[in-house]
Amino acid sequence: MSRLPENKKYLKKTLKIAELLYNCGRYNDCLLYIEKISHSAWFNFPGYYTINALESIIRNIALKNITFEEQIVPEHQEDRTLHVFSEIYPVGGHSKLMFNWIENDDFSKHYLLSTRQDLDSISEIAKVYNFVIDGNVFTYDKKLTPIVKAQKIANTLSENNFSRIILHIHPNDAIPSMVFSSEKIKSPVFFLNHAEHTFWLGAPIIDFLLQIRATNIQKDSDNRNIPADHQFFLPIPVNQSYNLKNGDNKIFNIVSMGTESKYEPNEEYNFLEEALQIVTKFDHVIFSIIGISANNHNRKKYQHERLVFVEPTRNISKYIEICDLYVEGFPVPSFTSLLESALTGIPYVLHYNPSDVYKVFELTEKDGFTYPKDIQEWHNTIEKMISDESYRKHMTKIQCSYVKDHFSLDAWKNKLNTIKKSTKDTKHSTRDIPDHEVFRDGKDEEIVSVIGAQKVDHYKFTERLGFFPKLKVVMLSFNNPSWVRILSKKKILRYLILKYI
Structure with missing residues (x-):
């Protein structure tokens, strides 16, 4: 409903x-x-997907209350990337995506700027991702009013030159919409569209939108007033982090991962019920769902000795390394978990009949696999993966090659280098804010x-x-x-x- x-x-x-x-x-x-x-x-x-009335108010407040100094960009400088975020966390795809960028873009020198978090908190979390803090983080007193904080950030930007600025912000962070409302800031502003399925602030102040799914480009051109030629497909960078081990041939291990809210059943989708049916039908199947907290109300309802609910953890290697099949969760899938498993060499079954907003792949017939059209086809595919070893090996080759070609670390680096080259001479500019709103109800x-x-x-x-x-x-x-x-x-x-x- x-x-x-x-x-x-x-x-x-x-x-x-x-x-x-x-x-x-x-x-x-x-x-x-x-x-x-x-x-x-x-x-x-x-x-x-964007609310122009709010963007107009934010811009008007900024232009009335913030003094912007002209940012002087030297003709020749080292490649420097500033990553602007609201808050980061030790676990979660949002933070991991940013630190993956930093780790794998070794051509650039990277800096962090937080609109909400203090240095102590950032330092502790950065250790989890092996990021070394050494005069490369900008933070501000959390007690500052929004206008004063925005002014201090604007001052920071006028005093420092960056080749590009990447926004990894929360959808409700108004500070960047204030800071980048002036064209005196020259560094081009990129927005990494991690919350692509919902509303977020900032569309009128970004120069380029980075899409983790190519299917969003035309959609955001229509819904957020961002021209398609100002958008780039930059997939989630995934490296092969795990190695498969020879497990017990008598046991067939299925794994799915995601935050517990993504598995919460609704009127159309109930992943937990379908998983329960699978372990009930196949006596040799163990189905592990990683990300379900100890006090989650679904644990008791869907209880089965071979349906294993695992609490949120970063230590997932012991599950991945013996995994025979990865099953994408629903109603809301977890893209990063799927991609990491596929690069390890694990075949997978995708979300059935997903909305476009939940498709990480843009598949055609020539790719050799597709999204199941309904729940019956989903079950049939899983059952064939379990029962038919030759079919499973065939799909492993096709599916994992697809992910390697489009989402591997090498593919990501090539796309990032192309983006850098095509935007290297761009100076920051703002877009006019339309006086009408675009409502969608599909x-x-x-x-x-x-x-x-x-x-x-x-x-x-x-x-x-x-x-x-x-x-x-x-x-x-x-x-x-x-x-x-x-x-x-x-x-x-x-x-x-x-x-x-």
Whole structure:
């Protein structure tokens, strides 16, 4: 069941509140509010991949409040890449993608800049990825207001020259939209589209969009107003990290990996139930699903001695090295896990009848394999992989060659070098922000709208408004979705009369 109508309806209300904060001159509160509702739009997807009204407000605040100095770029300089991120984590594809880039792009000198995280936190996480911190990280006091922080980052950029700037930011991070709203910053800005399936801030300030899936190029040209010739396909860089070992021939090991939310059943897809059916039918199959926390409510419901739920871990080698078949999870697949397994030489079965937003491969008949069209074909394919060794070996050769040709580290390096060459003379520029919004309500959007309901506080960051603007906020608090937190009547009265400096 689609949640697009309710998500869209509430978004429209929040846009009125954002405009209210802006018109009342509460610029820092407005920016914090925009980040809050952008976080909501990220998870409670409203059918908009970019929201021009918010981008316009952010740009106007930046141009009114930030002093930009002309960035002087020397004619000849070493290749320097600045990676801008909101936050990084010791586990997860988002952070791994950035550090993989740094590790494998050895031609460039790499720098980090965080809009939200302190140096101590970054240092601890960087150790996990073997990244050496030595005067190459820019951080800022977390207590700074958005405008002051954006000013300090703008100053950093004016004092340092980079060959390119790569945004690895969270979808609700408004700071880059402020900092790069001026063309006095000369370094070209690239956005690595890790959250390609949903809403994110920043489309008007990027020079180039890097797509981890080629299928997104035309889609984002239509939905985010980014011309196709300003986009590049740069796949997830994957190296062969594991080696297969000879396991017990009497046991057939199936593995799937992903964060537990990606496996949460919905009305159309139930990966856990299908996995349970497989181990029930085949006595020699062990099916390990990696990424399910110890207290996950599904563990008891789908309990079976050969359906193994493994807690989130970086130590996955013992599962991969004896794996006979990798099965892509659903409703939401994990691309990196699939690719790493394939490069190890493991055959795989893909998500059945996936939305375009969940296809990592752009397959044709000549590739020799495809996405199963329905659940029956999915089961038939898995059963044939289990029972027919010659078929499994044939598919291993075809599938793993495909991944090696398109997603291996060498393929990634070649694509990155091509991108660098074709953009080396580019100077940063901003795009005009359209005055209309592009709404989509197709199958892709319906699927994304129900991934998860994220709670949002209706009143947060509006407390400093005057009485009458607050009254408008109250009027917009009625008849909202259940995931919107509102105040009781008693607290509404206190909210209205409470004065803030």
